[in-house]
Amino acid sequence: MADGNEKAIACNIGFIGAGNMAWAIGEGLVKTGAVSSTQIIVSAPTDNNLGRWRQLGSKTSFENGDVIKNSDVIILATKPNKLDEALNDAIRTLPPNEVHSKVFVSILAGVKVDGVHSKVNAVVPKSRVVRVVPNTPVAVGAGASIYCRGPTATTEDLNLVKKIFSCGGICEEVPENLMDSAGALCGCGPAFIYIMIEALADGAVKMGVPRAMATKFAAQTVKGASMMVLETGKHPGLLKDEVCSPGGTTITGVHAMERLGVRSALMDAIEAAAKRSIELGNKY
Numbered sequence: 128m129a130d131g132n133e134k135a136i137a138c139n140i141g142f143i144g145a146g147n148m149a150w151a152i153g154e155g156l157v158k159t160g161a162v163s164s165t166q167i168i169v170s171a172p173t174d175n176n177l178g179r180w181r182q183l184g185s186k187t188s189f190e191n192g193d194v195i196k197n198s199d200v201i202i203l204a205t206k207p208n209k210l211d212e213a214l215n216d217a218i219r220t221l222p223p224n225e226v227h228s229k230v231f232v233s234i235l236a237g238v239k240v241d242g243v244h245s246k247v248n249a250v251v252p253k254s255r256v257v258r259v260v261p262n263t264p265v266a267v268g269a270g271a272s273i274y275c276r277g278p279t280a281t282t283e284d285l286n287l288v289k290k291i292f293s294c295g296g297i298c299e300e301v302p303e304n305l306m307d308s309a310g311a312l313c314g315c316g317p318a319f320i321y322i323m324i325e326a327l328a329d330g331a332v333k334m335g336v337p338r339a340m341a342t343k344f345a346a347q348t349v350k351g352a353s354m355m356v357l358e359t360g361k362h363p364g365l366l367k368d369e370v371c372s373p374g375g376t377t378i379t380g381v382h383a384m385e386r387l388g389v390r391s392a393l394m395d396a397i398e399a400a401a402k403r404s405i406e407l408g409n410k411y
């Protein structure tokens with residue numbers, strides 16, 4: 128942890144589950160200097176994803192109980208259907224009645240914070256839970272994460288979680304009834320945007336632009352448009368109007384997009400993802 132770094136986080140952070148989202152969070156935290164890689168411990172049942180964490184300088188284990196024992200904040204980063212298994216696995220190496228009162232962060236899509244609180248407290252009594260929907264751009268400091276509090280989580284816990292996820296971009300509290308819909312936007316949104324970037328590049332390739340150049344220009348154009356929305360505060364419709372010359376090239380392209388239903392497709396994508404999140408919440 129770098130001295131004098133206002134983002135510095137003093138506690139040990141554990142991950143149960145070592146996949147894509149855990150890696151994005153961990154890599155982002157280490158890159159910003161908020162935590163040293165040695166403050167992180169990660170567990171998974173196989174070594175598939177663990178090697179890269181050891182290369183980073185973090186500790187790894189096959190035992191979820193090791194992560195719980197050695198961390199102040201434990202990020203639950205398995206798939207939703209693996210939560211029960213992960214907590215049961217943890218019992219194997221937790222000394223009975225010795226480990227209690229930890230902060231757990233559930234990033235499991237859809238799963239309600241009350242349910243996670245009950246399951247976690249059956250294994251680690253007096254623990255508090257915060258539910259977060261992060262997204263993979265936290266790896267590069269441009270994430271959008273949302274969180275809501277569990278039944279016994281304190282303001283201190285929420286501040287700590289906000290600090291951890293703010294290292295990777297913006298991080299805001301929302302009521303739990305918005306976690307599925309706002310989560311569909313933040314959590315799943317990057318995949319929708321990658322498809323748009325790929326498609327924009329495909330169009331340019333079709334019109335003769337070399338692939339690497341097309342991908343770079345598509346990504347930079349999406350980044351630039353996002354920054355215009357965030358930094359000017361102007362409505363996206365107004366910014367769009369500023370690009371469309373009367374009788375020009377852009378409005379001709381906009382007409383093609385409208386004819387093919389791009390807006391509806393994106394709205395449908397968010398609606399479908401939010402409904403799936405609700406479904407997962409009812410299941411787990």
Ligand SMILES: NC(=O)C1=CN([C@@H]2O[C@H](COP(=O)(O)OP(=O)(O)OC[C@H]3O[C@@H](n4cnc5c(N)ncnc54)[C@H](O)[C@@H]3O)[C@@H](O)[C@H]2O)C=CC1
Pocket residue numbers: 143144145146147148149170171172173176191204205206207209212213214216234235236260261262263314315
């Ligand atoms: N990938 C993303 O962009 C986002 C993912 N999420 C949530 O994050 C969670 C993880 O997602 P991904 O990282 O994409 O999945 P992933 O499949 O890449 O990683 C899951 C990890 O859990 C481990 N695991 C499986 N069973 C386990 C057990 N019993 N104990 C400990 N670890 C176990 C796997 O070995 C793997 O390392 C999910 O619940 C997902 O809903 C939330 C927001 C965004």
Ligand SMILES: O=C(O)[C@@H]1CCC=N1
Pocket residue numbers: 236314315
């Ligand atoms: O696809 C999923 O279920 C996870 C949650 C949000 C992004 N990835």
